[in-house]
Amino acid sequence: MKRARGPTLRDVANSAGVSTATVSFVLNNTKPVAPETRARVEVALAALDYRISPSARALRTGRHHAIGLLLPDLANPFFPALAQAVTDAAWARNHALILASSGSDPATEAEALAALAERADGIIWIPGTDAPHPLPTGPTVILDRPSPALAAFDSISADHRAGGALVAAAFRAQGRHRIGLLAGPAASPSAAARVEGFLANATDLTLIWHHELPFTFALPEAATAWLADPRLDGVFAASDVVAIGALRILRSLGRIVPHDVAVIGFDDIPWAALTEPPLTTIRQPVAALGAQAVATLFDRIAHPDHAATQHRLPVTLIERQSTP
Structure with a gap:
């Protein structure tokens, strides 16, 4: 018919x-x-x-009226929140969003970048690997995870290093001096910056242990022994999902938070206020990050030959009941 x-x-x-x-x-x-x-x-x-017809308009104008967003994964609740902020900012400019996730796999990441380049006017990219090959050649903005390997691209991030410094100052003010550090993956520039900021400002604190973990709620079995250490009176988890996992283990050990051990996370995901006790954390300005990333991408599309810019947005300590 x-x-x-x-x-x-x-x-x-x-x-x-x-x-x-x-x-x-x-x-x-x-x-x-x-x-x-x-x-x-x-x-x-x-x-x-x-x-x-979107396809007809793209053929006629060379513009898709869509931007691409490439995430490392969708399991960490911080990334969907950031994706929503990017979506809102894109729609405000009458552009749709095409979302992809790489699973932090280099080959998948390279394929996703190539696919988005064919379907979008530009790409906002949260890297999941050091530097996939080939790198994108069209308008691209790095979000959340700037690194020296990607310095040729515009970048938008929270001030992760300053956030780590805020955690050290908070423990000091609370009288907590024997700290365990649940760091994120060393390959993650944002996680590494958080740890660097903390360590540089924690010279008067005692680091009981320091372990690198994926950004996940499921902590390894060894974490039970780490968190049972009787010397411990504070834990810095370099992401809220890891902090929530630590709260669960501390509760199973009968250790009272914050009386026995204070816990501070990073990101301020929506669940952070719903934990027991509610989690003290470093808040990233999610809405501002999304808006700035979209604005920077549109500027890059309009001015492809301008020098790359780097934007670092301030973070805030949000005090809740997981610290005294």
Whole structure:
């Protein structure tokens, strides 16, 4: 059965009594159109239920009116929150979002970057690996995880190092001096910066132990022995998901938080306020990160030859009941 033909640009022009060029100007906002003429065109578009074909518009203009977002994974609740912030900022500019996840696999990451480059006007990329090959050549902004290997790209991140320094200062102010450090993966630039900031400002504190872990709720079996150490009176977890895992183990050990052990996380994911006790953490400015990443990407699309810029946004200590 032959499908019914949808309304064409010519149909809209005939209904409104204008040229097809005028209809195109209204649809694409490429030239000024008199208000009364625009109104007639908009009435005709609505009456005929005219829809722009995204593929046809991309072929005609070279623009997809979509941006790509590549995440390392969707398991960490911080990333969906950041994806929502990017989505909101993109829609505010009349652009859709194409989302992909690499699973922190280099081959998958390279394939996803190539696929997004074909379907989007630019890419916002949270790297899951050091530097996949080949690197993107189109408009690209690094979000959350800037690194020397990707210094040629614009980058947006929270001030992870300053966040680590805030944690050290908080433990000092709380009278907690024997600290266990549940660091994130060493390969993660953001996790490494948090640890560097903490250690540089914790010279008067005693580091009981320091272990690197994936950003996950499921801590290894060995974590029970670490957290049972009787000397321990504070734990810095370099992400909230790890901190929540630590709270669960401390509860199973009968150690009272924060009386016996204070716990501080990083990110301020939505669940951080719902733990028992509610988690003290370093808040990343998620909405601002998403908005700045989108604004920077649009600037890069408009000015492809400008020098790369790096934006670092401030973080905040959010004090809840997991610290005294």
